[in-house]
Amino acid sequence: MIIRPKEEMKKHTSFKIGGPAECYVVPENFNELSKLLNFLKNERIITYIIGNGTNLLVGDKGIAGCVIEIGPKLSKITVKGTRITAEAGATLAQVAEIAEQKGLSGLEPLSGIPGTVGGAVVMNAGAYDCEMKDVVESVTAMTRTGESLEYGVEKLGFGYRTSSIEAKKLIVTKVVFNLTPDNKNEIKKRMAEYKVMREKKQPLEYPSAGSIFKRPEKHYAGVLISDCNFAGKNINDAEVSRKHCGFIINKGNATAKDVTRLIELIQNAVLAFYGILLEPEIKMWGKFDK
Ligand SMILES: Cc1cc2nc3c(=O)[nH]c(=O)nc-3n(C[C@H](O)[C@H](O)[C@H](O)COP(=O)(O)OP(=O)(O)OC[C@H]3O[C@@H](n4cnc5c(N)ncnc54)[C@H](O)[C@@H]3O)c2cc1C
Incomplete structure (x- = not known):
């Protein structure tokens, strides 16, 4: 290795x-x-x-x-009937492309999410009213001692951008999707439409980690942030995207410290204005400068 x-x-x-x-x-x-x-x-x-x-x-x-x-290295994809089995390192885009070629529908709304199948299951990634839990049938995962176990979706504690996989310290190795047969051209058309929507709304031309915050109940984080006049606000090269205020973009040499300071400013402003504490959706790893 x-x-x-x-x-x-x-x-x-x-x-x-x-x-x-x-x-x-x-x-x-x-x-x-x-x-x-x-x-x-x-x-x-x-x-x-x-x-x-x-x-x-x-x-x-x-x-x-x-x-x-x-x-x-761990991204093999196989298809049997309406089921697609993907190793965890395959990207959602790769699986969605194969689904399209085989005339299998269900992954179109998720096809533009830039993560792996493993990461998407852990986060219960979702877009356009569809989440991983809606299309996943079962997951094979390894324990921290290297033992492999299979889990049906009902065992994975899926919630909004969360699952019980992280708390259980499991490592996803394989995911089985069960999809619905449909016309290939229709699937292709829908995927293209979702791609256009994404390109229109998201600052894909800059490095980012997608939406920084989870969606608070009955609100959109991006709208709350925009209403607090944060569009374009920056700390060094970390900037609140003008195109989508839920995204912080890296305009060149942003540091983790710049991003965390900006996150804190946003949280304080939204809390003061709306009484809502925005919870980060991104995972933060390692040592941060204060
Ligand atoms: C431009 C952009 C747009 C985005 N749009 C969306 C969107 O529409 N919807 C959405 O939900 N998200 C979106 N995201 C966020 C992100 O793409 C998803 O959360 C994605 O599912 C993360 O997958 P990943 O492979 O990159 O995971 P990583 O970022 O590598 O990891 C995320 C978490 O998953 C864990 N993990 C990863 N792989 C495994 C594994 N095999 N086993 C166990 N744990 C694992 C990691 O430990 C970590 O806790 C977007 C991000 C960007 C940059």
Whole structure:
């Protein structure tokens, strides 16, 4: 397997932010992953799992511990009838493309989410009134001692942008989607429409981690932030997107400290104006400067 000491995490996050991980490992297969997990547990080394790094803010001082990548090396996809089985490192876009080719519908609204299938299950990622829980039938996951278990969706505690996978410290290795047969051209058309909607609304031309905050009940975080006059507000190169105030973008050399300071300013303003505490959707890893 590939082992890289002192690996800059900014190379692995869509935000292009993050200091070095003590150790960054890319297993080539699940057998290696199982052995690696056992070793790290026995050595009591703190372990993080990264997919495509699209929902992460890593501290400027980096991460003490080991980051394991479940990405392109573990991304085989197979199709049987209406079921698609994807290894956790496959991207949602790859699975959606295969679904389209096979005339299987259900993934179109999720096809533009830039994460892996593993990351998307953990986050119960969703868009346009569809969430992972609506299309996933079962998940195979490894325990921190390398044992593999299968879980039906009802066992995964799916909620808004959350699942019980993280709390159980499981590592997703395989996901089975059960989809609905449909006309290929119709599926293709819908995927293209969702892509246009995304491009119109989101600042995809800049590095970001998607929506910074979860949607508060009965509100949209982006609207609350915009109403507090935060559009375009910046701390150094971290800026609240004018196109979508729910996004913080990296205009060049933003640091995790810049982003966390901006997050705090936004939270304070929205709390003072609306009495609503915005909860971050992104995961924050490692050591942050104060
Ligand atoms: C431009 C942009 C647009 C976005 N739009 C959306 C959207 O519309 N809807 C939405 O929900 N999200 C959106 N996101 C956020 C993000 O893409 C999703 O949350 C995605 O599911 C994260 O997947 P990932 O592979 O990048 O996970 P990562 O960012 O690598 O990790 C996220 C979390 O999942 C865990 N994880 C990852 N893989 C595994 C695994 N195999 N086993 C166990 N744990 C794992 C990590 O430990 C971490 O806790 C967007 C992000 C960007 C940058």
